[in-house]
Amino acid sequence: MVEATDSGRPSRTKVTLADLARATGVSTATVSNAYNRPEKLSAGLRQRILDTARSLGYPGPDPTARGLRRGHTGTLGVLYADRLSYAFADPGYVLFLRGVSAAAETAGLALTLVPAGPRDRRSASAIDTIAVDGFIIYSMAPDDPLVSAAVERRLPIVVTDQPRLETAPFVGIDDASAARSAAEHLLGLGHRRLGVISLELGVTGQGGLADAERLRAATSPMVRARLQGYGDAATSAGLSWPRDVPVYECAENLPEEGERAARALLSAPEPPSALLAMSDQLALGVLDAAAGLGLAVPDDLSLVGFDDTTWAERAADVALTTVRQPHFDKGRYAGEALIASLAGQPVEPRQLLPTELVARATTQAPRAISPPVRG
Amino acid sequence: MVEATDSGRPSRTKVTLADLARATGVSTATVSNAYNRPEKLSAGLRQRILDTARSLGYPGPDPTARGLRRGHTGTLGVLYADRLSYAFADPGYVLFLRGVSAAAETAGLALTLVPAGPRDRRSASAIDTIAVDGFIIYSMAPDDPLVSAAVERRLPIVVTDQPRLETAPFVGIDDASAARSAAEHLLGLGHRRLGVISLELGVTGQGGLADAERLRAATSPMVRARLQGYGDAATSAGLSWPRDVPVYECAENLPEEGERAARALLSAPEPPSALLAMSDQLALGVLDAAAGLGLAVPDDLSLVGFDDTTWAERAADVALTTVRQPHFDKGRYAGEALIASLAGQPVEPRQLLPTELVARATTQAPRAISPPVRG
DNA sequence: ATTAACCAGTTAATCGATTAACAACGGTAG
């Protein structure tokens, strides 16, 4: 104990388990056991080893070396389609992460957020150099190079929302019917002039008004499903899809993009009386646009969001009508599924979570009810 | 080469760099170079190696083994004082993470969020088994066992807010003067009956009204500094601190806690006319309490928050007067500092970021102006 | 003609641990 004085200063050179073994006069196996299986040696010796470790400044078994030998790292990789610094601006994702965390921390696992790198040179990502036990993919387009990079790592994967992978369990919602319910709500109120504010149609989301051609070429299954849902509802109501319903693609899931989209849509000759936004973030932007344009919501314009994240954020200036989806649970299921498959346990290949249309204060019947399309 | 046909299906057993070397008929060193230093071999051979790799299903050099050999992992550890699933509920932290991400991703590094484990058995954390190149500590009490666990890893560390570590660069704000400005604002408006809604005084934050004794025993330097700031202002205004100003400690940085605190404070015989909350989250709870109690803000009760995070969240039902601090920049600086010290570059040992009192709509002069203390 | 630089790879040591198989030893039972 008195020796603490001279060994107090942190030694500059790395102390290894072997050094500690030498200093204590035992084998490395015994030192390893002292840390990992206390029952395999006498309490006295173990204590002596731990004491020596402290006086030597040994930081404990090196995690990397241990990982190499043991064959696992103790951390789950999470992939987001965009830059990390944007990811945290996405409330749905943060909620999702919270769910993943809940699962991870009960298993004692850490979370590793893998940076996607800039959009242009996506390939240059840390995906194939980062040590993780498996990946959780959060809503990425199937043609995103990051996806194939992750798949090529041949680690267990769980996919959320997108893409559908043969080899990986899926956690998500029924996007088509969720979207349909949103559109039906509007249609049911009497709206006939609708507009859609869409998320990216694919990795190379270019933004702007999307014609039928581009809609057909959309690679994102999630967005396709939602468009399909909107379209089904529109068609059932006698509208012609997509001719009667303009779709504006946003390049990013940010309120600013939603605002731009809304301005574009609303400045058309026969502007929509109601807008369908594919996220609450975009819907928030629509609200800004409406305010800027002097339009009252819902008097002059009805609006349905998607996600139901604004409530969690107390963004209560306007209570948004929206499609609720359980982000937290999605994260938790995804985390649990990955952990299970790491443990070699069987995993539900397709977990669909419930959604629900939450009618709040941004939707009502159109001011001047346009005459029904037929008769 | 013809064998490519039968090796097309993903082999179940792990393919190593050595296998690939054997299959290609070159040394492991050359294969390694094919991945890491293309200039060290001919383009043709490299291509042949890569092709063979694909047909063999070789996922690229194992990150763990590479990490062991190279001596670094390519990821930054981030420590939060509470469970991960709570962490994401803390908007200040999310903003901070966003800043850290910005720094990390320009350096191509990933972020590893280390789970703290449950409050009671804190020691059982992944901190000493997780592979990272360094730690960023986000606002932890100096007596938190997690802190010493991190320090004992002997990796580069950067501290945000708390605690002050001899050995680690610090990024934060001047908590005392920031807090003072908040109290002075209230005092300047004429308030004389103040109440403080505090964050945890130490790791073992027990919550509830804190007497002078407990305030003295507070171990959290950040909270101490803020209390000091409030106290200085109060004293300068002729009040007696802490006798005249009740302090309620919240066990967690959650609106619900703030609400409970406010209810306790406001139900006292001579309730405060103004409340100082140490975070916007807590302030949000105060708003809830006021609404529940039928008190109008700011008519019946003034309120100053801390952080200025509600704005970012559009929690605009009430524009909160608060002390703004630059969470994002804090994260970015912390990230950059850690990256710099990993690179062996010198780092500013103490980076203080500016704060600013933002007077909005939750503060005004007290309804019945209490007579100025002197004349 | 001689030295130097270069090319395209290879050899072998090394990173820091874990763990199956084995050994030494004192004690106990038959």
Next chain:
DNA sequence: CTACCGTTGTTAATCGATTAACTGGTTAAT
């Protein structure tokens, strides 16, 4: 007295890569 056992440690193989030093053969420069 021998056989068997449980306890406490040790030996040595192994995890999957990286990289300094080296090799044999060219080419360019002095």
